[in-house]
Amino acid sequence: MTDEPSLNDMLHDPAWRITxxxxxxxxxxxxxxxxxxxxxxxxxxxxxxxxxxxxxxxLALHASQSSSPTxxxxxxxxxxxxxSPxxxSPxxGTAVGAAVPWVALPVQGPxxxxxxxxxxxxxxxxxxxxxxxxLTMLPDEQREGRGIQTQWVGFRNTSATACTMxxxxxxTPAAAGNTIPTWQLQLPTSVSPASIVLPxxxxxxxxxxxxxxxxxxxxxxxxxxxxxxxxxLTQTPTRILLGCGALTQSVLAAGxxxxxxxAAQNLxxxxxxxVATPALTARINAPQAAAKxxxxxxxxxxxxxxxxxxxxxxxxxxxxxxxLNDAMAQASYGLNCAAAPGSLAPQQSVTFAMxxxxxxxxxxxxxxxxxxxxxxxxxxxxxxxxxxxxx
Amino acid sequence: VxxxxxxxxxxxxxxxxxxxxxxxxxxxxxxxxxxxxxEALSRVGAAWPRVAKGGNAEAYVxxxxxxxxxxxxxxxxxxxxxxxxxxxxQDESLEQVAAILAVRTALRQLSPRQRAAVVLxxxxxxxxxxxxxxxxCSTGTIKSxxxxxxxxxxxxxxxxxxxxxxxxxxx
Numbered sequence: 001m002t003d004e005p006s007l008n009d010m011l012h013d014p015a016w017r018i019t020x021x022x023x024x025x026x027x028x029x030x031x032x033x034x035x036x037x038x039x040x041x042x043x044x045x046x047x048x049x050x051x052x053x054x055x056x057x058x059l060a061l062h063a064s065q066s067s068s069p070t071x072x073x074x075x076x077x078x079x080x081x082x083x084s085p086x087x088x089s090p091x092x093g094t095a096v097g098a099a100v101p102w103v104a105l106p107v108q109g110p111x112x113x114x115x116x117x118x119x120x121x122x123x124x125x126x127x128x129x130x131x132x133x134x135l136t137m138l139p140d141e142q143r144e145g146r147g148i149q150t151q152w153v154g155f156r157n158t159s160a161t162a163c164t165m166x167x168x169x170x171x172t173p174a175a176a177g178n179t180i181p182t183w184q185l186q187l188p189t190s191v192s193p194a195s196i197v198l199p200x201x202x203x204x205x206x207x208x209x210x211x212x213x214x215x216x217x218x219x220x221x222x223x224x225x226x227x228x229x230x231x232x233l234t235q236t237p238t239r240i241l242l243g244c245g246a247l248t249q250s251v252l253a254a255g256x257x258x259x260x261x262x263a264a265q266n267l268x269x270x271x272x273x274x275v276a277t278p279a280l281t282a283r284i285n286a287p288q289a290a291a292k293x294x295x296x297x298x299x300x301x302x303x304x305x306x307x308x309x310x311x312x313x314x315x316x317x318x319x320x321x322x323x324l325n326d327a328m329a330q331a332s333y334g335l336n337c338a339a340a341p342g343s344l345a346p347q348q349s350v351t352f353a354m355x356x357x358x359x360x361x362x363x364x365x366x367x368x369x370x371x372x373x374x375x376x377x378x379x380x381x382x383x384x385x386x387x388x389x390x391x
Numbered sequence: 392v393x394x395x396x397x398x399x400x401x402x403x404x405x406x407x408x409x410x411x412x413x414x415x416x417x418x419x420x421x422x423x424x425x426x427x428x429x430e431a432l433s434r435v436g437a438a439w440p441r442v443a444k445g446g447n448a449e450a451y452v453x454x455x456x457x458x459x460x461x462x463x464x465x466x467x468x469x470x471x472x473x474x475x476x477x478x479x480x481q482d483e484s485l486e487q488v489a490a491i492l493a494v495r496t497a498l499r500q501l502s503p504r505q506r507a508a509v510v511l512x513x514x515x516x517x518x519x520x521x522x523x524x525x526x527x528c529s530t531g532t533i534k535s536x537x538x539x540x541x542x543x544x545x546x547x548x549x550x551x552x553x554x555x556x557x558x559x560x561x562x
């Protein structure tokens with residue numbers, strides 16, 4: 001076996017030093033500017049963001065779906081972040097009045113960006129479904145980290161007329177040398193798919209994300225994307241590992257994308273600076289059992305455990321997730337800040353009434369129910385989980 | 392980075408040589424090393440207040456490089472396997488440079504994750520557990536990756552005389 005100290009010496013040898021090129025500093029400056037522009041663009045509100053979906057395929061999560069912004073389901077469950085345990089009322093701090101009523105409010109934070117120029121907005125009104133012949137599909141970057149792998153695939157409308165595509169696409173993966181089950185994300189017929197507009201020569205990015213683990217499994221060598229108006233596009237991505245099961249997210253977003261673009265704003269990023277520790281503690285108070293296909297009424301109590309006042313402005317969003325048999329149901333809403341205090345003093349608490357339509361397709365038994373609150377930049381402000389017994 | 396963040400540029404200027412050397416070991420390719428450092432410093436520069444607040448900026452840049460490297464940040468670029476020669480220091484013999492070149496050639500044959508595991512374990516001096524945490528994988532994976540990597544590097548480290556072809560490349 002190799003002499004490890006020798007390897008250490010070899011790796012630290014001065015011969016590894018290199019003289020930087022003269023354009024390195026300019027490259028760094030340019031990279032910083034590019035990142036800041038993309039970040040700003042992603043945060044700006046878009047009229048095309050009516051798709052509003054935070055993740056994959058919409059579910060009929062609630063009867064008020066028409067006003068609720070986000071509901072989705074896709075492949076097998078990804079690892080969820082778990083924090084404080086559940087079903088516990090706050091035991092300390094000062095509660096602020098009665099529970100703030102639940103309202104299905106749209107998310108306010110960055111989800112999808114798009115072009116809001118007048119020309120594009122005008123094009124939206126006349127856009128028709130894209131044909132496969134109008135589109136090109138090109139591979140983009142692949143990244144992995146923090147238990148998540150993401151493959152980006154770029155789309156472009158190469159025609160001279162605007163056209164629309166659903167935000168969630170039906171995909172068929174293929175793995176050379178491996179037999180893998182046909183995997184297509186299908187929308188429930190009860191839900192109209194959200195769509196995006198690709199202006200003439202306009203780009204879009206498809207992000208495919210899923211859990212990452214060490215398990216060996218088939219590697220998807222190509223995917224076929226069905227175009228609703230007919231035809232399909234086939235692309236060979238760098239690699240998608242299925243060791244932990246299929247992917248959990250598949251979202252098409254308008255605009256230039258890739259890991260630094262709009263689609264990436266919704267996903268854990270392997271190279272982003274670490275998210276600050278959630279400032280607020282959250283506790284769910286929910287029944288131990290919930291019926292499939294029925295509404296679950298529960299409350300979430302936020303407490304400020306710090307010695308400083310924490311503002312609830314700009315109003316945060318929250319996302320609920322519940323694993324299904326081989327998928328993950330998720331829904332995102334804006335917090336009902338209009339009926340809540342604008343800030344929480346030290347040790348102060350506020351309780352929000354919540355509602356979640358338990359998917360009828362959920363399997364019986366215990367399931368981890370996760371509630372996550374995020375700020376306008378997507379940073380986690382509070383997270384909590386509970387275990388629901390589904391009947 | 393705005394002009395009101397001069398400490399970022401002071402940091403970058405001071406640590407650039409070390410970061411480039413680190414990236415060179417990690418990528419086994421000097422051009423990739425420059426790109427990787429540029430990529431990492433761009434990311435960190437865009438978030439400098441948060442990174443600086445954390446107190447260990449260099450470690451953060453290194454970790455950013457590791458993450459970017461193993462995630463194939465440059466997957467759209469063709470693999471550049473053109474033999475380039477390490478820049479010999481004045482006090483270094485041709486044989487030493489050749490030996491480094493041989494190690495670099497061997498490192499290139501490893502996967503990005505294997506190289507990252509080697510760098511974390513034998514450059515940064517992390518434990519198996521720490522390296523596994525950094526790469527978000529199991530300790531068993533780190534052990535197997537470093538074992539495979541060391542097996543390939545072993546002949547180079549045992550042999551004091553560098554391969555003739557590699558030595559020739561330095562001239």
